[in-house]
Amino acid sequence: MFQNLTEDQITLLVIKALKEGKKKELQKIIDELHPYDMALIYNNLPDKHKSRFLLNLSIPILTDVIQELEHDTQLELIKKLGKEKSSKVLDDMDNDDLASLLDDMSPEKMKQFLSGMKEEEFSIVETMMTYPPETAGRLMTNRFVWIRNYYSVREAVDKLKTFADYAETINYLYVIDEHHKLVGVVSYRDLLLADINERIDSVMYARVISVSVYTDQEEIARLIERYDFLAIPVVDEDDILVGIVTFDDILDVVIQEANEDIEKLSAAGKAIDFDTKAVVAAFRRLPWLILLLFIGLVSGSIISSFEETLQKVVALTFFMPMIAGMTGNTGTQSLAVVVRGLSSKDIDMKTSIKLIGREFGVGAIIGMICGILIFFIAFFWQGSATLGVVVSLSLLITLVIGTLAGTVIPLMLYKLNIDPAVASGPLITTINDIFSLVIYFTIASWFLHQLM
Amino acid sequence: MFQNLTEDQITLLVIKALKEGKKKELQKIIDELHPYDMALIYNNLPDKHKSRFLLNLSIPILTDVIQELEHDTQLELIKKLGKEKSSKVLDDMDNDDLASLLDDMSPEKMKQFLSGMKEEEFSIVETMMTYPPETAGRLMTNRFVWIRNYYSVREAVDKLKTFADYAETINYLYVIDEHHKLVGVVSYRDLLLADINERIDSVMYARVISVSVYTDQEEIARLIERYDFLAIPVVDEDDILVGIVTFDDILDVVIQEANEDIEKLSAAGKAIDFDTKAVVAAFRRLPWLILLLFIGLVSGSIISSFEETLQKVVALTFFMPMIAGMTGNTGTQSLAVVVRGLSSKDIDMKTSIKLIGREFGVGAIIGMICGILIFFIAFFWQGSATLGVVVSLSLLITLVIGTLAGTVIPLMLYKLNIDPAVASGPLITTINDIFSLVIYFTIASWFLHQLM
Known part of the structure; x- marks a missing residue:
């Protein structure tokens, strides 16, 4: 229905639906949009409609949209949501995106900002912030599905189904042993193609390539480029699987590193873009x-x-x-x-x-x-x-x-x-x-x- | 078994297996290696062992390895294979990789080089070469699986299984109507999560974002970066699905474009790297x-x-x-x-x-x-x-x-x-x-x- 409309036309439809209070119409539009498009529309909306638009989004969608915005707009929007809703959004955010938002905050401001979060989610983010910037520890997400080596393919798929909403939609399941050590990897494609009664052991690929939490982001980018991976697992000092870094973060890293090289080569100064004053x-x-x-x-x-x-x-x-x-x-x-x-x-x-x-x-x-x-x-x-x-x-x-x-x-x-x-x-x-x-x-x- | 060995140690194992003619040992090593690693090992092998190593690889694996090599080494290796085997490899190669190899050849040399290929594969590559360089038409692969909108999830999975060896291992199936027009997209994850009797129509995502065969590669990179896609479908003038561009090609494009910007900004001259004379x-x-x-x-x-x-x-x-x-x-x-x-x-x-x-x-x-x-x-x-x-x-x-x-x-x-x-x-x-x-x-x- 909306395939052929431009950004502006969709924005107008959204404004119309908001003005006339047509919730169903609005929902239909939202269902067909990518988070990136919704973020664009949010930016284009007149200020008076912004809050009302946000009210119409469910927490998961709201979170997706927030993750597409610039840091300043993110902070502004999170303020708008009020304590209760914003805490839910923070819980729901990918921890690497949240960590990147926290980058410029002082420790006290950070504590206050995160005060409404669940203890569990908060401690994950707190741990991430202890790793040096630009390392795997900062870029990784813990939203991945792990499986045990003795599972059957059917059990693996069942686990994937249970955690579907929670996990990043990336092509692999990582296999761990009883000590949570990484021992293999199996792709969604392998699962689709395998017999459902086969053991994961026999389907998985054992020579899995992983990085440490301290691996530099440029090194990760080289590995992903080399092997055409969609994601790479991250392990700690004891070889325990603690997260994954996904290719979309790496694409951003590659672009950012190239820009930094150019900035430095031209002594252009850090982080100047078209919007800098x-x-x-x-x-x-x-x-x-x-x-x-x-x-x-x-x-x-x-x-x-x-x-x-x-x-x-x-x-x-x-x-x-x-x-x-x-x-x-x-x-x-x-x-x-x-x-x-x-x-x-x-x-x-x-x-x-x-x-x-x-x-x-x-x-x-x-x-x-x-x-x-x-x-x-x-x-x-x-x-x-x-x-x-x-x-x-x-x-x-x-x-x-x-x-x-x-x-x-x-x-x-x-x-x-x-x-x-x-x-x-x-x-x-x-x-x-x-x-x-x-x-x-x-x-x-x-x-x-x-x-x- | 080989998880903790270095490149050099594995190379030594390969040489040992080749010398002693232990085919089984060699096969075991090969099974656990990524194409990129095999290409590294191939490069490290002494010349006298190279041909024998190649003899031990099946056509699909040989093709994967060749695709990881530099253009010069590719041409050299293909010559080594002899007419019959090399034709099979050319048929099997991703058509975007083949097109990039043909880039610098004169039309006559190209015709001669491809003369052993299947008519069908040859004509696909020939068509690709008619699109301008750095466009979707040149980067796309036709190794994707399409499904019809009236299929059930079970039928879609069956088709995927049938074409598994042939298709790129990318996360999506593209849905077409009776005129081969692109009407939707469904991810492997959607398939795993859906009920197997559901119709593709009701599982698929209709607002599919596609590019034209003439879209510039920088534009494609922007879309992939924006939407975090793993692949993007390519349509011709009549909206007919003709190929897909995968994220690994785009990662290469982003790196290449950044290098070009730096080369031009510093007037460093085209394509000078550490190995240039x-x-x-x-x-x-x-x-x-x-x-x-x-x-x-x-x-x-x-x-x-x-x-x-x-x-x-x-x-x-x-x-x-x-x-x-x-x-x-x-x-x-x-x-x-x-x-x-x-x-x-x-x-x-x-x-x-x-x-x-x-x-x-x-x-x-x-x-x-x-x-x-x-x-x-x-x-x-x-x-x-x-x-x-x-x-x-x-x-x-x-x-x-x-x-x-x-x-x-x-x-x-x-x-x-x-x-x-x-x-x-x-x-x-x-x-x-x-x-x-x-x-x-x-x-x-x-x-x-x-x-x-």
């Missing part, structure tokens, strides 16, 4: 910019120490921006290759050395080609072969050094366990500026007599 | 660098046209790298915000204007703070208040313009349907270099008398 965005960007301003002044003071050389041969100034710019550009290129490479796999010493060798080769080839090109340009533009030699020799050397800096600096940071992306593009660019100016003016001063 | 990497990077070299020379010629000013006040040179660098840096920051924002949602005119306004505000705030800072630095370093005013006024203006350039240029490209990431960081940096020098020297020449 100008003042907030400006102050998030400023720290890097002020640091870069001072580094830029270092370049200036290098130039000032070659003041005499410059005054004698002003033409040297003309090639300054090109040399500094090119060095920065090659450095950024190398940096991007290293940062993205590191995000998709770990690298050892051998790979590092091979990579540095490769980038040295790249720098040398690029340097020679650009160097020859600039010799002719300088010669024909300024009519001085010596100037041509100075500029082209400088460019060759600075390109090799720029490429190496863009490779070695992030690799060193990686070895020191610092995220290599903090060696942001602008930082590499600015460091390369300094390198290039020192090299350029040093070479120029060797040839000063011939240049004058 | 130096010469290849150098020539992929060179086109951008040579363009940027010439743009850098434009900066030089701007400086040369202010030669006289520079000769009179050499101190002006000292602040050149800082001003040019800062303008480039703010531009890159804005660019990164826009490019990543665009990758996660479409934006309309209203959002664009709001964004430009926001970035103007950011530029103004950053410009004022950095401007005041640099005034004092210039004053105390060079002892000239006029120079301080020139530098700080220039920095204010160039930072505002730099921020706007980093915002407006990618937005304009987006409006013109050009990928905004081509306005790479280095391009914006170099354009901002030129802007900043023109502004700096223009302001300096207004104050020339006081400066001298």
Whole structure:
């Protein structure tokens, strides 16, 4: 019935049903919508209709919708619900979504916020919050169905049916032994295809791949990408199954990690999106910019120490921006290759050395080609072969050094366990500026007599 | 049995079994391995054992393993198999994986390569290759199970059982009407939970979200991320169900698109990873660098046209790298915000204007703070208040313009349907270099008398 309506048309239908108090109509619309769509419609509704719309949703659906909203809207909406209803929603929320909402709260505020929750649900969330951010412990949900290895397929399906409303709709059941240790996995598909009297033991897959509560989210993403899993089980120190991480969380992680790489590479500042206020965005960007301003002044003071050389041969100034710019550009290129490479796999010493060798080769080839090109340009533009030699020799050397800096600096940071992306593009660019100016003016001063 | 062995230990076991001709042992190991692990082991095997290892794999497992390998290794391995076996593997391969392998082949080479395939499978792949790259038509697989709306749950499960080996192990069955039009979707979980005599009509979800064969892969990724789907159905112009795109392909798409954004933002050149040869990497990077070299020379010629000013006040040179660098840096920051924002949602005119306004505000705030800072630095370093005013006024203006350039240029490209990431960081940096020098020297020449 609603297949072909646009978001706006459905919103209008919802408003009409709310105004006229037609509960049945409204229910029909709600039944056909995904939580994401309902969240969109909720955001689009005029304020006066929002509360009334919420009254018409059952707790499970309300919870689904809340999980699709932004954190600010979530908090606002939960306030609107009143103590009793909001406690039920908090109990019902996926614990990973709840943990992510609690991320920015102070411990006291958190305690107060969760005060109405069931003891049992509260203690689960409390435990999750003890794991470091961006680990499996924070991302996992405990809404999964486990089965015992001696069950029959029929018993497994019965258990699944009992817990259907409660469990995440993910494709696997995890099998545990009497100590709650993870011993196998069986997919819904395996269950559908198996004979109902078979034992789970004989249907399950025993070489189950799991992660620890402390496994980093990037590592989980790599495993899920590699094996095309829909979910991955999480075990604690004693190999006891404590949760699962589902692929939808991992898709968000992959997107978030890519955005972080880009933010850091461009020194763009943390978490700036289209809705961030100008003042907030400006102050998030400023720290890097002020640091870069001072580094830029270092370049200036290098130039000032070659003041005499410059005054004698002003033409040297003309090639300054090109040399500094090119060095920065090659450095950024190398940096991007290293940062993205590191995000998709770990690298050892051998790979590092091979990579540095490769980038040295790249720098040398690029340097020679650009160097020859600039010799002719300088010669024909300024009519001085010596100037041509100075500029082209400088460019060759600075390109090799720029490429190496863009490779070695992030690799060193990686070895020191610092995220290599903090060696942001602008930082590499600015460091390369300094390198290039020192090299350029040093070479120029060797040839000063011939240049004058 | 093999749960706790490392990759290397398993490889050794495989070699031992191959040497001693123990087929049963080998089969036991193979049964417990994921295709990805088998591919790793295949890569690690000494060349002399590779062919023998392949002989021990059944066609379906061989196909799974091949799908985990790199394109080069795939082609090599397929050659090794000989005509008959390789044709069977090609028939058995997921058609999206096969299509991706064919991507770089010339039409004649492709025809020859596929000549042994079944007519039916060949024509499916041939049709797929007619869709533009990076669309649903290229990513989809036809290995899915469809059911009719009048089936009972029992009939649906029976059909699933019949086609189990053939179909992708994805969580949904798609429901079609008598014209093969897509009318609904039902999950394996729904089937497990439903009564086996219920009609599919009454179990299925009718508001099924689908994409067209021509839908761009980024759009599909957005839908999958939004709705947490495991797969999305693909329909042709007449709404006829022709395939499905599965979440594992989409995870790859998201990673690939993020890498492309980073490559373009850093002008790093296409598809350079740790294994790319130096010469290849150098020539992929060179086109951008040579363009940027010439743009850098434009900066030089701007400086040369202010030669006289520079000769009179050499101190002006000292602040050149800082001003040019800062303008480039703010531009890159804005660019990164826009490019990543665009990758996660479409934006309309209203959002664009709001964004430009926001970035103007950011530029103004950053410009004022950095401007005041640099005034004092210039004053105390060079002892000239006029120079301080020139530098700080220039920095204010160039930072505002730099921020706007980093915002407006990618937005304009987006409006013109050009990928905004081509306005790479280095391009914006170099354009901002030129802007900043023109502004700096223009302001300096207004104050020339006081400066001298």
